Amino acid sequence: MPGQYEESLHKTFDRIKRSRLNAYITLNVEDAIKTAKAVDEGRVTGRLAGVPVAVKDCITTKGLLTTCGSKILSGYVPPFDAEVVARLKREGAVIVGKTNMDEFAMGTSTESSYYGPTRNPWDLSRVPGGSSGGSGAAVAGLECRMALGTDTGGSVRCPASFCGIVGIKPTYGLVSRYGVVAYANSLEQVGPMARNVSDAALLLDVIAGHDPKDSTSVDTADKVSYVNYLIDDVKGLKIGVPKEYFGEGTDKRVENAVWSAIMRLNKLGADYREVSLPHTKYALAAYYIIAMCEASSNLARFDGLRYGLRTGKDENWHTTFSRIRAEGFGEEVKRRIMLGTYALSEGYYGKYYLKALKVRTLIKQDFDKAFKDVDILAAPTMPFPAFRIGEHVDDPLSMYMADVNTVPVNLAGVPSISVPCGFAGNLPIGIQFIGGLFDEPKLIRTAYTFELNTDFQKLPEGF
Amino acid sequence: MSDVIIGLEVHCQLNKLNSKLFCGCSTRQQGLEPNVMTCPVCLGLPGALPVINKKAVEYAIMVGLALNCKIAEHTQFYRKNYYYPDLPRGFQITQYDYPIAFDGVLTVDTDGEERPIRIRRVHMEEDPGRLVHQGSIETSKFVLVDYNRSGMPLLEVVTEPDLRSPKEARRFINKLRNILEYLDVFDGSLEGALRVDANVSLKGGARVEIKNISSYKGVERALLFEISRQQNMRRRGIRVVQETRHYDDERNCTITLRTKEQAEEYRYYPEPDLVPLAVKSWESELKGRLPELPDAKRERFKRQYGISDSHAKVLTAEIRVANYYERVAERCDPRMAATWVADYLKGELNYRDRDIRDAFPPEKMVYILEQLSNGTITDKGAVEVIRALLDEGGDPKDIILARNLAKVETDITRAAVAEVLKENQAAIMDYKAGKAQAFNYLVGMVMKKTGGRADPAEVNLLLRESLECT
Ligand SMILES: [Zn+2]
Numbered sequence: 001m002p003g004q005y006e007e008s009l010h011k012t013f014d015r016i017k018r019s020r021l022n023a024y025i026t027l028n029v030e031d032a033i034k035t036a037k038a039v040d041e042g043r044v045t046g047r048l049a050g051v052p053v054a055v056k057d058c059i060t061t062k063g064l065l066t067t068c069g070s071k072i073l074s075g076y077v078p079p080f081d082a083e084v085v086a087r088l089k090r091e092g093a094v095i096v097g098k099t100n101m102d103e104f105a106m107g108t109s110t111e112s113s114y115y116g117p118t119r120n121p122w123d124l125s126r127v128p129g130g131s132s133g134g135s136g137a138a139v140a141g142l143e144c145r146m147a148l149g150t151d152t153g154g155s156v157r158c159p160a161s162f163c164g165i166v167g168i169k170p171t172y173g174l175v176s177r178y179g180v181v182a183y184a185n186s187l188e189q190v191g192p193m194a195r196n197v198s199d200a201a202l203l204l205d206v207i208a209g210h211d212p213k214d215s216t217s218v219d220t221a222d223k224v225s226y227v228n229y230l231i232d233d234v235k236g237l238k239i240g241v242p243k244e245y246f247g248e249g250t251d252k253r254v255e256n257a258v259w260s261a262i263m264r265l266n267k268l269g270a271d272y273r274e275v276s277l278p279h280t281k282y283a284l285a286a287y288y289i290i291a292m293c294e295a296s297s298n299l300a301r302f303d304g305l306r307y308g309l310r311t312g313k314d315e316n317w318h319t320t321f322s323r324i325r326a327e328g329f330g331e332e333v334k335r336r337i338m339l340g341t342y343a344l345s346e347g348y349y350g351k352y353y354l355k356a357l358k359v360r361t362l363i364k365q366d367f368d369k370a371f372k373d374v375d376i377l378a379a380p381t382m383p384f385p386a387f388r389i390g391e392h393v394d395d396p397l398s399m400y401m402a403d404v405n406t407v408p409v410n411l412a413g414v415p416s417i418s419v420p421c422g423f424a425g426n427l428p429i430g431i432q433f434i435g436g437l438f439d440e441p442k443l444i445r446t447a448y449t450f451e452l453n454t455d456f457q458k459l460p461e462g463f
Numbered sequence: 464m465s466d467v468i469i470g471l472e473v474h475c476q477l478n479k480l481n482s483k484l485f486c487g488c489s490t491r492q493q494g495l496e497p498n499v500m501t502c503p504v505c506l507g508l509p510g511a512l513p514v515i516n517k518k519a520v521e522y523a524i525m526v527g528l529a530l531n532c533k534i535a536e537h538t539q540f541y542r543k544n545y546y547y548p549d550l551p552r553g554f555q556i557t558q559y560d561y562p563i564a565f566d567g568v569l570t571v572d573t574d575g576e577e578r579p580i581r582i583r584r585v586h587m588e589e590d591p592g593r594l595v596h597q598g599s600i601e602t603s604k605f606v607l608v609d610y611n612r613s614g615m616p617l618l619e620v621v622t623e624p625d626l627r628s629p630k631e632a633r634r635f636i637n638k639l640r641n642i643l644e645y646l647d648v649f650d651g652s653l654e655g656a657l658r659v660d661a662n663v664s665l666k667g668g669a670r671v672e673i674k675n676i677s678s679y680k681g682v683e684r685a686l687l688f689e690i691s692r693q694q695n696m697r698r699r700g701i702r703v704v705q706e707t708r709h710y711d712d713e714r715n716c717t718i719t720l721r722t723k724e725q726a727e728e729y730r731y732y733p734e735p736d737l738v739p740l741a742v743k744s745w746e747s748e749l750k751g752r753l754p755e756l757p758d759a760k761r762e763r764f765k766r767q768y769g770i771s772d773s774h775a776k777v778l779t780a781e782i783r784v785a786n787y788y789e790r791v792a793e794r795c796d797p798r799m800a801a802t803w804v805a806d807y808l809k810g811e812l813n814y815r816d817r818d819i820r821d822a823f824p825p826e827k828m829v830y831i832l833e834q835l836s837n838g839t840i841t842d843k844g845a846v847e848v849i850r851a852l853l854d855e856g857g858d859p860k861d862i863i864l865a866r867n868l869a870k871v872e873t874d875i876t877r878a879a880v881a882e883v884l885k886e887n888q889a890a891i892m893d894y895k896a897g898k899a900q901a902f903n904y905l906v907g908m909v910m911k912k913t914g915g916r917a918d919p920a921e922v923n924l925l926l927r928e929s930l931e932c933t
Contacts, residue, residue, distance in 0.1 A: 060510040073509070080503050082510055177736075181509040186735035214512050215737050294735060297544050300553025301507050305608075314605075317548055344544070344730035353732060 003040025005050035009033060009094060012052050016096075016143045020124060023138040025057050025115045026065045027097040035094045046092030048206060053088055054138045054147035057098040058105055059190065060179040061085050068181050069101045069113035072328025073308045082179020083214070084148060084190050084207045091206050096144045099134030103330045104299065105150055105183040107131050108158055108402045109392065112332045117389055120162060121460040122427055126386040129162030131155040135193050136163040142463050146194040146203050152184050153287050154381075154406025156191035157418035161381035161430025164420045164458065166200040166447065167193045169406075171438050172413035173218035175204075176211030182298040184291035187410040196457055197419065197448040201226040204440065220438070229441040234449045235269030237442075240374030244280035245405045251384040257422030257429040258380045261450065265378075268453055270446075275374060277366040279359065280408055286359035287407035288400060289343055289352050295333075296340030302328065335396065364412045367436065376442055377434040379405055381418040385427035409434055417443040420456040428456070466666035467690055469632050470624035471682075473639060474658045476590065477522050477616040479648050484589045484616035485513030485556065493653065497595070497609035505614035507551030512736050515540075519587060519616045520563070522648040524742060524749050526618060527564025527585045529642050529756055536743045538563040540587075540734040545727060548608050549592040557588035557619075559731045563742055569642075571635045572776075573627075580635055581623035590615035612655075618648075624662060629686035632661065636682055638757075638780075645756055645782045651679075652818065663689050665697060669705040673717055676710045685710040689717050760785055768797035777805040783819045784809065790825035795832045803832060803845070811849055823852045830859050841918050844868035871916045873925075879912040880925045894930060902926070 002010070013029060032052070039050035055061060058068040060078035062085075067073040081089070088095065102112045110118040110133025118133045120126040121141035128137040132149025136159025139147050149156040151169035160167025168191045175190045182188070192203035205226045210219040241262060246255055262272050304310045304324035311327060314320050329337070343352035370377060382402060392399040409416045414437055421431035431450075435443045451457055480490050486504035503511035520538075527534055541559035567582035592610040596603040620639060626632045636659065643649035651657060659676040663686060671693070676685045693703050708717040721727070755763070757779045764775040764785075778788045778801060791800040812822060831848050834840045840848070840863060851862045863869055883905060884891060893901035909922045 060508075066509070068509070076509070078503075078508065078510070080508075080511070178512050179510040182736075213514060215514050216735070293732060297542050297554055297730070297732070300544060300546065301509065301551060303546065303548075303553065305548055306506065306551065307508070317606075318546070321546060341730065344732055345728055346730075349730075349732070 003037065005036040005039045005094070006033060009036040009052060012096065012143060019141065019143060020119060021121060021128075021137045021141050021143065022116055022118050023099055023134045023141060023143050024054070024097040025067055025069065025100050025113075025134070028061075028064055028095050031064070032094045032096055035092070039092055039094070044092045046090060047202065048088060049092030051093050051146065052096045052144045053093045053203075054096045054099045054135055054144040055085060055088075056132050056135050056147070056149050057101055058150055058181040058183070059085060059148060060181065061095065061098065064095070064098065066098065066181070067114070068105070069103045069115060070328065070330070070333065071114040071309060072302045072304070072325070074328075075309075076307045078179075080179065083176035083211045085179065087207050088148075093206075096138075099132070099138055099147060101134055102131035102155075103333050104181070104295070105131040105152055105155055105188070106295070106332050106336055108154070108399055109387070109389075110134060110159070111389060111393055112330055114330060119389070120386050121463060122164065123386065125388055126427070127162065127389055129159035129382070129386060132167075132193065133159045136160060136165060136167070139163065139165050139193050139195055140460060140463075142459070146192060146199050148203075148207070149191055149193050150180055150183075150188050151191045151410065152188035153291060153410050154403045156193060157381045157406050157416060157430070157432055158402070160193055160418040161432075162386035162428065164428030164430075164456070164460070165193060165195050166197050166417065166419050166451075167191060168200050168204055168417045168440070168443070169409060169415060170204065170208060170440060171218075171415045172410075173216050174208050174415070174438065174440070176207075176209075176214045176217050178211055178213040182294070184294040185298060186294060187287075187291060197417075197444060197451050198227070198230055200417070201230055201444050201448075204444075224441060226440060226444055229444040230448045231445050232449050232452050233269070234265055234446055237265070237270040237376070237446060238374040239265060239270050239272040240275035240370050240377045241272055242275050242277045242280070242370070242377055242379055244277050245379035247383070247404065249383050249401065249404075250380060251424065253422075253424040254380045254382070254384060254429050257424075258378070258431050261421040261431045261454075262378050264454060265446070265450060268449060272378070273374065275370045275377070277363075277370060277408065279362040279366050282359045283363055283408040283411055284400060284404055286356040286363070287403070287411055289356040290360065290411075292336045292340035293344045293353050294340070296337045296344060299329075299333065299337055304328070332396065360411045363408050367408075367412045367414055367434075371436040375435075376439070376446060379432055379434070381405065381430035381432040385424045385429055405432070413437065415440050415443060417447045419447045419451060420458075421450070421454070422456060426461065467627055468624045468664045468666065469626035469629070469686060470662040471620075471622045471626065471632060471635065472660040472662075473620045473636060474660075475618050475620070475639075475643055475649050475651075476653070476656045477519055477618055477648050478650050478653055478656055480516065480518055480522065480616055482516055483614040484516050484519055484587065485614055488614065490615060492611045495611055497607070498611060500611045501613065505551070506610055507553075507613075513556060513734075515737055515740070516616065520740060520742065521745065521749060522646070523563045523585060523587050523618055524745055525646050525753060526620070526643065526648065527567065528746070528750060528753055529646055530564070530567040530569050530582050530585060530620070532564035532567030532582055532585055534564050534743055534746045535561055536741065537561060537739045538742050539739045540737045541731045542734050544730040547591070548606065549594050549613070551592065551610060551613060555589060555591060556734055556737070558586035561739070562586035569635065569638060571631055571638055573631050573634065578625075578631070580625045583621045583623050585618065585620050588617050588619060589613070590617050624664075629683040629690065632686055633679070633683040636679060640679070641757060641781050645754060647754070652820075661686060661689075663693070665690070665693050665703070668693060668697065669703045671703065671705070672707045673710050674707060674720060676712075678712065681710065681712050684715055685717060688715060692717065764788075768792055768801065770798055770801040774801040774805045777809060781819065787819055787822070787825050787828075791828045791832070794829045796836070799832060799836070800828075803828065807846060807849060811853055815853060817853070823856070827852060827859050834859070834863065838918075839863070839870060840868050841870055841916065843915055843919075844870070867914060868916060870918055871913050873921065876909070876913060876917045876921055877925055879909050879917065880922070880929055883908045883912060884929055891930065902930075
């Protein structure tokens with residue numbers, strides 16, 4: 001007679017096996033059941049004891065296939081756990097499996113995965129967002145209770161918005177990147193994804209905190225407990241609404257839903273005013289240059305020599321690694337590697353990379369200035385709801401444009417939380433609250449109050 | 464060779480550190496199986512992150528200070544991007560802008576003249592792995608890669624083009640090695656501890672970079688070869704082109720690696736995984752931890768032991784020789800000790816191409832000098848004991864006994880003198896006729912008769928006395 005955790009886990013696996021979402025690349029059945037049993041028998045305890053958690057496939061898991069959604073990492077089984085995974089295990093979490101993603105986290109739709117696109121549980125013909133689309137769909141589709149994503153330019157918040165769940169992009173340096181396969185390492189953070197703010201806060205509690213293995217991890221004197229900020233009160237909170245985040249191309253329904261949310265918070269005691277972040281218009285260009293430059297270097301290690309894809313007959317070094325990379329990487333990854341390589345090369349470095357770094361400083365200053373007058377900012381997470389699978393695949397530029405409201409946050413390193421705030425037809429809409437560095441407590445408090453006093457936290461039809 | 468211009472990039476492994484530059488793997492890997500001293504970080508596995516070894520930064524700052532450099536406010540690591548199988552991440556973590564130390568100077572002795580050689584920069588970087596070819600590079604069908612060396616901490620010292628001859632370059636490297644050993648950050652005797660790239664040109668000519676010089680002696684040889692190659696070309700009216708050449712130690716020649724047109728593009732950019740370090744703030748504490756350096760020690764030796772400048776210089780060039788000398792000087796006449804360590808012991812070691820570490824302990828030297836001072840053995844006998852200790856080892860006391868080196872008594876010498884004079888009437892006649900060599904001949908005969916154990920000064924005296932009387 002299996003215990004309650006084991007039994008519930010079996011149900012989850014059954015659901016996943018019947019699912020059409022394609023949220024997972026790899027399932028961790030045997031090991032997950034072992035853990036669930038141990039929790040049932042009281043041998044494993046912790047704040048996440050028995051909780052089924054999904055992990056994005058760019059986060060390394062010891063003994064469990066880690067592909068980053070790419071063919072080039074075929075068969076790669078890491079010999080070590082990422083720090084965030086080690087922390088999950090320490091708290092007794094059950095790792096359900098590795099979720100689908102845009103190849104190497106480069107995308108906004110989870111369509112560029114070598115393992116096929118993930119579908120949005122609210123509308124199977126639509127994308128779940130990206131790049132942590134597998135995690136977003138798994139959480140919304142009840143294929144786990146919570147999940148880890150990574151957010152380089154919006155990759156946690158975009159699928160949170162498209163799938164109607166909560167996603168947090170923490171302050172850069174709050175969560176260890178040790179074991180996160182880098183796409184653009186100066187921008188990305190691991191973030192929690194869950195169906196409600198409480199779960200997201202709990203997951204953040206578990207993964208946040210200094211890690212000496214990551215030099216960019218910040219060593220704060222006292223550890224904050226985020227669950228302590230699940231407080232239903234926004235009285236006196238000053239909300240800034242950046243007008244640049246409601247730009248051309250913003251869906252009217254999104255704009256309305258976000259403004260209604262702000263009004264709701266206003267009724268609950270918060271003040272709001274319009275603010276300006278004047279350098280926002282340069283953020284996308286700067287983001288893509290920095291991310292592509294870093295990607296071109298971060299992805300250089302995949303040469304088939306030590307692990308991953310190794311096909312065909314070995315010839316001399318240059319021919320062999322070039323052939324493996326040509327075969328192993330998808331179109332979007334190749335595009336970004338080539339553009340990044342170009343932008344870093346002699347004669348262009350100053351024109352592109354250094355200039356992008358200057359813009360990055362200006363963006364940071366925009367936020368610093370705004371937070372002198374307001375506590376947090378509120379804006380649409382995505383300018384529109386989930387689009388159809390295939391809608392943007394032939395037009396990468398239009399896909400890049402979707403990240404317009406999320407990338408400034410990564411450039412500035414500040415935290416942001418996305419929560420459901422309405423619907424366009426049956427498609428969820430997300431609002432993001434943005435704070436200053438290490439302002440996660442304020443964001444959680446705002447999001448929690450909003451969630452508690454509204455009714456947008458729903459399950460997709462049929463789930 | 465006054466129109467020769469040489470600049471050096473010296474890469475030294477900080478092999479006295481316990482762990483590699485960015486991970487916890489040990490730096491001790493002599494004789495290990497391939498790829499056993501590795502971890503996710505130095506194998507560049509996806510997701511693994513580098514963390515700087517603080518001690519390596521301290522060492523680099525100390526080297527900077529010892530080379531009279533300025534220490535940077537902030538230092539930053541960069542990625543040098545290129546594809547090679549020994550480079551597991553596809554980039555090397557090194558420094559580019561913001562090196563840890565810069566604008567220094569090291570004086571080098573060039574035949575009596577002390578010349579300042581400017582140091583452009585001192586920076587840290589990681590070593591790549593090691594390629595192992597089956598047979599030679601040309602015939603090998605495949606290559607094996609050993610990542611044990613991957614991530615080993617390297618220090619690169621870059622000079623301005625101030626060196627004027629291969630000999631000066633060799634002396635610079637020797638002095639640099641000595642300073643690193645003084646600081647106890649480097650053991651120059653380990654294989655692969657030092658590698659040199661050199662830039663060479665003739666005044667007005669193109670600059671040629673020579674890569675892969677991996678021995679102390681190779682530096683001078685490679686430069687001599689390259690300079691004569693350039694001079695020959697100039698004589699024949701052929702223009703020297705700017706290029707990178709590879710030094711082949713076995714064949715002692717340099718071979719074209721790539722020309723300027725094929726120059727590599729490294730796409731340097733700041734390493735986002737490592738935060739900048741405010742190293743200036745470490746400077747004053749580390750200054751206090753700097754040991755006495757060669758020049759200061761040389762002055763102290765002159766003052767404290769009353770020895771000559773030339774002895775002090777030889778004795779302080781290498782930290783091990785200086786320590787050896789001080790242990791002998793503590794218990795003997797320091798001036799006598801200086802002569803015997805600097806001239807005789809160092810001379811015998813140089814002749815054998817050996818290091819002071821391979822010599823006998825200072826206690827044995829003390830014993831020899833005691834025997835010399837109390838008249839038990841002669842200078843010649845002492846030299847013989849030193850040679851025997853170096854070549855065969857053993858105990859000086861036993862050697863003196865076994866080889867009959869104890870000085871003979873005066874009456875035996877006197878008897879030998881008398882015998883020699885009796886047997887060499889012709890030489891006496893020559894001496895009386897004013898031929899100086901005749902006297903030396905007679906001294907030689909007496910020494911021969913006493914088996915070399917007579918004191919030459921005493922033989923001199925007794926011979927002169929006897930000759931005056933005959
Ligand atoms: Zn290692």
